[in-house]
Amino acid sequence: MFDLRSDTVTKPSKDIISSALTAELGDDEYSEDKTVNDLQEYCAALLGFEAGLFVSSGLQGNQISLLIHNEPGNEVITLHDSHIKNYEHGAASFLSRIQFRDVEHKDGVPDLNNLELILKKSKVHKPLIKCLTLENTHLSSGGSIVPYFEIDKINQFAKENNLYVHIDGARIWHAIIEDPANQNYGEVCDSLTFCFSKGLGAPIGSMLLGNKEFISKAREYRKILGGGMRQVGVIAAMARKALDGREELLNDHTKASNVYLSLESELSKSHLISKITYKGTNMIFLEINTDFNPLIFINELYNNSIHAGLINEKTVRLVFHKDISIEDLEEIKKQIVHSSSKF
Numbered sequence: 539m540f541d542l543r544s545d546t547v548t549k550p551s552k553d554i555i556s557s558a559l560t561a562e563l564g565d566d567e568y569s570e571d572k573t574v575n576d577l578q579e580y581c582a583a584l585l586g587f588e589a590g591l592f593v594s595s596g597l598q599g600n601q602i603s604l605l606i607h608n609e610p611g612n613e614v615i616t617l618h619d620s621h622i623k624n625y626e627h628g629a630a631s632f633l634s635r636i637q638f639r640d641v642e643h644k645d646g647v648p649d650l651n652n653l654e655l656i657l658k659k660s661k662v663h664k665p666l667i668k669c670l671t672l673e674n675t676h677l678s679s680g681g682s683i684v685p686y687f688e689i690d691k692i693n694q695f696a697k698e699n700n701l702y703v704h705i706d707g708a709r710i711w712h713a714i715i716e717d718p719a720n721q722n723y724g725e726v727c728d729s730l731t732f733c734f735s736k737g738l739g740a741p742i743g744s745m746l747l748g749n750k751e752f753i754s755k756a757r758e759y760r761k762i763l764g765g766g767m768r769q770v771g772v773i774a775a776m777a778r779k780a781l782d783g784r785e786e787l788l789n790d791h792t793k794a795s796n797v798y799l800s801l802e803s804e805l806s807k808s809h810l811i812s813k814i815t816y817k818g819t820n821m822i823f824l825e826i827n828t829d830f831n832p833l834i835f836i837n838e839l840y841n842n843s844i845h846a847g848l849i850n851e852k853t854v855r856l857v858f859h860k861d862i863s864i865e866d867l868e869e870i871k872k873q874i875v876h877s878s879s880k881f
């Protein structure tokens with residue numbers, strides 16, 4: 539079975555698991571776990587922030603940021619199809635008690651005119667807006683990279699309007715690997731979360747980054763949310779090992795682009811698929827014609843050894859990752875074409 543549902547399905551390699559065995563440990567509740575401390579400092583320095591906090595998941599990092607940047611009743615500007623709004627089990631309303639306001643966007647880049655309008659409208663009667671969230675890479679538009687210069691522009695606008703900017707950078711390394719000259723994210727946002735378990739191959743863990751004051755508050759919220767951990771260096775060591783292999787993400791982009799280029803013309807002839815999208819990272823989206831039920835296609839793929847995911851009511855997602863080899867690609871293409879030809 540080729541599992542293409544997500545890049546979260548990867549299993550840690552022997553090298554990654556072995557790194558846990560020699561990790562220097564301590565009680566992280568007292569900030570005494572050297573492996574965790576080193577990882578936090580390393581990640582903060584890599585991305586140009588003052589400090590970092592190892593958290594259990596991307597969701598935990600995102601939600602802690604919302605808790606810090608907002609007060610109950612505030613409105614948070616986000617993309618209508620962002621992960622933080624749509625795929626976090628309603629955590630933002632449950633924990634921060636905020637509501638979201640959608641900004642128009644193209645491939646994850648918010649429209650500045652629309653942003654201006656939202657802020658103008660918010661002056662009277664409307665909730666206070668103190669925070670804007672971005673997502674890089676942007677999952678719902680197909681894993682598209684939000685260019686660094688666009689983030690910089692949005693952040694400058696945000697600062698002129700007293701807004702905090704949080705970046706859900708679950709897959710930030712997919713963006714950085716394509717644009718390595720621009721990784722100083724501390725310059726263009728107030729906080730950022732990235733995941734060690736999406737594509738990089740670690741089993742658990744995410745990093746939350748910000749300034750020292752932000753991270754010290756984040757430590758308190760992490761505790762409140764039950765995310766305080768003890769000898770967690772065993773996990774942090776695996777996260778570091780996975781991060782050290784980040785160059786390999788480029789292979790995943792190559793695999794996705796290879797499959798896309800081979801199948802684009804073939805699949806666009808199919809009655810089943812109305813659109814095939816590849817946005818330059820590790821995902822391919824197949825939009826299913828409204829006449830068909832995507833679940834039946836997913837089932838057919840499954841019967842032909844392709845485990846695909848559904849990203850919304852009509853879009854099937856194929857995600858390429860380190861546990862899919864270049865040698866697997868011919869068989870994957872053959873089975874996708876075969877499955878789609880049944881409709």
Ligand SMILES: Cc1ncc(COP(=O)(O)O)c(C=O)c1O
Binds near residue numbers: 594595596598600677
């Ligand atoms: C864009 C994005 N943000 C945040 C998350 C949440 O990460 P986690 O599953 O570690 O909570 C995900 C998970 O897939 C994601 O794709």
